[in-house]
Amino acid sequence: MIRSRPPALTERIEALTDARRLADGVLPDSDLAAVDAVLARAHTRRALSAAHTVVGFFGATGSGKSSLFNAVAGAPIARAAATRPTTSRPLAAVWGGPDSDALLDWLDVQDRHVLREDIGDGGLILLDLPDFDSTHREHREVVERMAAMVDVLVWVLDPQKYADLAVHRGFLRPLASHGPVMLAVLNQADRLPERELPGVLGSLEDLLRRDGLPGMEVLATSAATGTGVDALRTRIRAVVTARTAAVTRLESDVVRAARTLERAGQGTGDAAGDVRGREPGTGRGPAVGRSERTRLSRGLSEAANVETVARASGRSWRKQAGRHTGWPVTRWIGSLGPDPLRRLNLHRRTADPAVNRTSLPRANAAQDAMIDGAVRDYLQAAGAGMPEPWQRELRADVRRRQEELPDALDRAIAGTDLGAGRTAWWWPLVSVVQWLALAAALVGVAWLLVLAALAWFQLPVPPTPRVEGWPVPTLLILGGVLIGVLLGGLLSVVNGLAAAARTRRSRRRLRAAVDDVAQRLIAAPAERFCARYADFAVAVQRARA
Template identity: 50%
Template sequence: MPKGRKTTEASAGELDSRLESLEQAVEAGQGRVDGAAVKRGRAVLERASLRRKLSADHTVVGFFGATGSGKSSLFNAMVGVELARTAATRPTTSQALAAVYEHPGAQAADADELLDWLEVRDRHTIEDAHETETPRRGGLGRWWRGEAAPPAGGLILLDLPDFDSTAREHREVVQRMAGQVDVLVFVLDPQKYADAVVHQDFLSALATHDAVMLVVLNQVDRLSESEVQPVLSSLSSILENDGIRHQQARAVSAVTGQGIDELRSDIRAIVDRRSAAQQRLLADVRQSAEELAAQAAADELPQPGRRERDVLAESLGNAIGIETVVRAVKRSYRLDATAFTGWPLTKWMAKLRPDPLRRLNLKSAEANPEVNRTSLPALGAAQRAMADGAVRRFTEDAGRGAPDAWRDAIRDAGIADREELTQHLDRAVGGTDLNASAKSRWWYPVAIVQWAALAVALAGALWLLGLAAVSYLQFELPPTPRVEGFPVPTLLVVAGLLAGVVLALASAAIARAGAALRGRSVRRRLQSSVALVSETRVVEPVSREIDRCNTFRRAVAIAGRGDSK
């Protein structure tokens, strides 16, 4: 396989990779970065797709120049026949003119399709031109046929309208062609080689395309021999200021033929490589990537860490009123514990007290969290400001180090659900299993002992009541049993009542400790529920936006430099 062919295939593979990366960058940057830059990137992708479907065997070389630069004369000198009308005899037109050379074995339809895409209607093949026109000595026909080996690919030369024309349609054609041709030949003249129009509007804008650019200084026959080199040096200095540092201006004369053979050799070398189309597209991709790179982060943005996420969840929990629920849980637990383990003669009073969990609509374990709403107090201005401030701080920390456009996008992603965030948090609280109706194991033995103590006290009271009734009726009974001088029935009453009261006081103390434990457990559950909402409604959107920012950065780097560093 020829060496040039391997180079072309390598360039095509590199082009595939960079086009894919540019597409990723355009998609990631859509709606985030400068819309004009994204639009131009998409135009590059569309143009590349169309160009790659057309002939890869033809190299399109466009001749660009200002009025009076001798561009058409140079074009004729290259072709070898008077295809382009020059000077005053050339009519003003907005149409490009094409001279086509087909290498052996080429399909004419391939060139036609390519020229259709370029919208060039005025077409001439070199062979046809030599049959109808008087060839100029040393023209392309002689050049190609004089070679020992035919060129590797076909060639299309385009003579374009003057880019400084006052006719708007002329300039539109030139600007469109500047974005489509494979090789750009800028023809300058000694009088206007420093003209701002060509340098600002074309050369500076295409500085990344110097690999597919040729700059020629035409009409050097109008200069003395001592003037040529200073003018070339001045032109080279201007090109360097334009950002074109790898182009050496060529001195040519369409009248005397000076430099024409060297220019033909340069073009022949480009045609033989058959990589100009890929190189042009690579330059387009690089230029678009450099424009997008101005809006990419300098470094990879880190994802929010565990600490930042925990702080956000805690702040949102405080705003929604988790502590209010925790206090209600502890109060409800103590009321339930008292109602279950208190002194049977007074514990019913605990049931008369309002249950704070029931008032918050959080007591029922059967409530559907999708439709259940808590009765937590509505967020006031302070609580809402607390929630908004927590989200804002989180997004600002997450976007630190990002360009303004991406920082705004990260912030917007974090606050996108701000209006409904409190509703989601309320549902999360309502759907959390607070274990509100669960009874602690210690309640059961305490309740049994309480009832046993009451039974003892009642037994003693009934005994005493019986003794009083028998005494009233004047019946004789055996002496009442005594312990250390105290009647047993009296001891039973006192012991039963005293045991009940002491046990009630002890169970109240145990209930406070149990309430504290349940409060801590409920706080963890509620915080976990709030954290889940925080993750899905704030953290995940922010993380996706950071991923998008990093994807944009990596894709731009690969498209522009071929690596992601």
């Protein structure tokens, strides 16, 4: 009836404690409360007397439970304690009195009878309990409480009601994991013809198999004739001597509680095999596919107007370059209109994202839909293999953070270094050349004007120097204008290429900033939650192994 003491009960309880902690807020409160009750009972029972084994007699009205209790105890304790035909409160027969009081106080058993007979190497508390089919609600409550607390449960059945659903559906099936600490007794066997007894016992064993208790031991007894009483007493003494019942009962409670978490989690019994790509206990989550991560980043980048800002950065660069390197005669045209980055409130070289915000437009409905789709696909991939309650909580956990996305993305854009206000080292050199070319042209124009004025006033006109037949003033004008125009056109192409490079660089930096937001608000929380589930699954496995 009793298995040998498991070597790692403490580890099982610790595993169940971990599983309960990890399931907090995910699984139903009622299931978590049931696990809490098991853990509380386990800690309390282990702190009380380990020398005593608590054996409870459970039975229906008329099963002869109290008479059998007296027969096993060897004294008319039940009749001496009550004049009523049914037991209304627990009654204890105690062997090995020292250290039993605290255990009986925890069981809330007030009627105690200490017997001097030696029961074996250890103490025994034998309980006669109220009938579980009593019409009094308080009686059933006592039975249910004791069924969760005693070390060994002896179910006293009679030939007329041994198949009663009240005991099978209400107690035996829910306690199927406690088979090692339960014993079925077919009492009042003397009422059956001898030839019918094997058939009734076989029928009872078949019912127990259907209840999930194929190995549960069955004895036939008669308190009236004494048949089987010695065998029952011997089995109880063996349990007391072994001193393993309390530990085995706690182990069964832990297994049952772990299975409660399994059922609440909808199929986490093989959880360790369901957590593909996860490393329990490492805090590492799932290996989400690159396509889901790319789509998430793309959706957030679209919502954050990354492309708009990147192009504005390129145009801002080109506008500044034109003002510094364009032909001085026409470069003022490029100064018309505000700087593209200034229009977006991104013109500061070192913006503080804590106080600075962009002037970008709010994401429209299409962009919001893209974000929702990207986050949904990412969470679906992250939660693959997890049961529905965990997937549901994963979505809720990340969705709460998703509300922070718009503001976080705006701060990320505002805090990205776009090189606003920076200039190229060669711009001043080009500007000097441009101004020198313009100055040469202006000198040539002034020279010609002076010559024209002298001729107009019919004053002596000095000879004009020539180079290869070309007047020097004319060469100055043509050279200055030609150098300015050609240099301005060439630099326009160069500045365009540099602006395109600036656009690409800004795009990379902006996307990296968006990726950081995606990692912080979406990916990292999802990975932590998936790692939490992986740890939960392994803890359940350890608790119920």
